[in-house]
Amino acid sequence: MRTRSQGGPVSNGRSEPRRPTVVVIGGGYAGTLAANRLTSVDDIDVVLINPRPHFVERIRLHQVIAGSGTADVGYDTLLHGRVRLMVATASRIDVAAGTVELAGGDHISYDYLVYAVGSRGRPLDVPGAREHGYIFAEWEDAQILREHLAAVAVSGVVTIVGGGSTGVEVSAELAESGRRVRLICAGEPAPTLSERGRRSTRRVLRRLGVEIHEQTCVTEVRRESVLVVDRDGVVTELPGVATVITAGFEVPDLARRSGLTTDDLGRLSTDETLTSVDDPRIVAAGDASAPSGHPLRMSCQAAEPLGAQSANTILSRIAGTVPTPLNQAFVGQNVSLGRRRATIQLSRLDDAPRRLVVSGRFGASIKEAICRGTLWAIRREARRPGSYTWLRGGDRAGVVGADTERR
Known part of the structure; x- marks a missing residue:
């Protein structure tokens, strides 16, 4: 009979460790990068659950409605070969059983879970x-x-x-x-x-x-x-x-419906290693995470480092080592103004804006390079799992919260 670890190698009841399964819910910027990074260890099975068969570049959706670009990308170009993509919608997490229930009645068991469900538009009241x-x-x-x-x-x-x-x-x-x-x-x-x-x-x-x-x-x-x-x-x-x-964002209520502790907006409450305050097997990443009650600004700039951090935390737990705490920094905000102009706002490490701004056509070229760079980072992590690095900050006490608008 298989047993579950609360932070170390998974056991099968005998002397040798059993191959653990890590399920990632959500195939956005955070979840996709986390799934790729988890393959840096050979004896782990990684399953990515996503409701769509393709990746969505949310930072390009405004181009889709204007007819100036596309935003769908094939997962076959983004995922490491060992990541199994499951096109499905998670309806509930059964924490006690260690399973994710799927819409339609199926379920999948996990030893560790990455909660990366992202965010969605908030209706105007x-x-x-x-x-x-x-x-x-x-x-x-x-x-x-x-x-x-x-x-x-x-x-x-x-x-x-x-x-x-x-x-x-x-x-x-x-x-x-x-x-x-x-x-x-x-x-x-x-x-x-x-x-x-x-x-x-x-x-x-x-x-x-x-x-x-x-x-x-x-x-x-x-x-x-x-x-x-x-x-x-x-x-x-x-x-x-x-x-x-476009008046704001909210997060899916999957964590709340599953009986997990969340903040007022519904983001999963975690410690500074992104580990759920309820269960050490569950780790959050991206927009739906609230580390120590101080979530980062909703953005792909935060999502990819958080995805890498969540994978590192799980890999540490599987190895029986102590996970490192979150150490995230920002560099700025980037706002497209059509295809020919943009505003690039430089920021301090805590996300507070500086006076330095790059605009016009040069700003547009920087913005486009950044958009391409987000996918480049995911693809590079698929080719070389564990290679992704990010800018690290200092004291998180002064970080601007995530209640500002995405991007």
């Missing part, structure tokens, strides 16, 4: 938003929105709700493609950038013809319009052919 708004964060969202825009007049206004990085990128991409775009911000566009970065971003948006409504909140979404209220309390109805919600 106003009347009509769910019925008439287009949430923008997933592959399926982009396909639905692209089809809708193809069916409506180019002269009609597309309303973007949310002035964070996603809203700004969608606005610029659509405007550059010839669409009329209206951006509604509760504050101002790109609020996490420095004053210089915000000023540069706003200037490009206006040059592209984006109609910016600052200090304005949406109170209702209708089929062909939105109701807004400005800082003076004036209510206005703004017509449009589509309303796109």
Whole structure:
């Protein structure tokens, strides 16, 4: 009868260790890199569970809806040959049994689990938003929105709700493609950038013809319009052919439904080694992790290092050694402004913006190199497991939280 270890090599009840199985839930930036890194040890079986048969470059989804690029990548080009891809949706984690239950009734056993379920768009909590708004964060969202825009007049206004990085990128991409775009911000566009970065971003948006409504909140979404209220309390109805919600992100409730401890948003609560506070066999990575109650900003910049860290923690537990704590640093934020311009905001290691900003065409070339680099890092880890390295920071006490918008 097989037994389970609480942190050391797995035993089969006899003297020799048994080959452990590590299941990774979520095939995004964090989960895919973690799966590849786990293959650096030969006697481990690695299974990656993902609801889609292809990888989604979420940082390119704004290109999909504007028709300026694609965002789907074959896993056959990203995964190490020893990683088994299982196209399925995890519906529950049975912690006591050490199994992941799948939609449809099947289940898979694990010795260790990487919880990398990522994040998704957060619905706007106003009347009509769910019925008439287009949430923008997933592959399926982009396909639905692209089809809708193809069916409506180019002269009609597309309303973007949310002035964070996603809203700004969608606005610029659509405007550059010839669409009329209206951006509604509760504050101002790109609020996490420095004053210089915000000023540069706003200037490009206006040059592209984006109609910016600052200090304005949406109170209702209708089929062909939105109701807004400005800082003076004036209510206005703004017509449009589509309303796109980019006002924030949330995480799937898989951990909470499985009885695991989470933070208020639903991210898995872990210690500084990314290990669940409930079970040492479960390790989190990416947007759905909350180490010591201080999650990192939702971004692929954080996701890949967290994926590597989660794999290192599991490999340490299998080897019977002490995992090292999280030591993550940031270098900046990168905001696309169409295909020809971008704002590159340099930051301190704790993610606080510096005054240094790179913009224009040179910024766009940097942004494109960064987007390509994320996949390059995953592919390199598949070719040479354990080779991925990342910038390390210092004291995590001053790290900016993850409640700012992704990217």
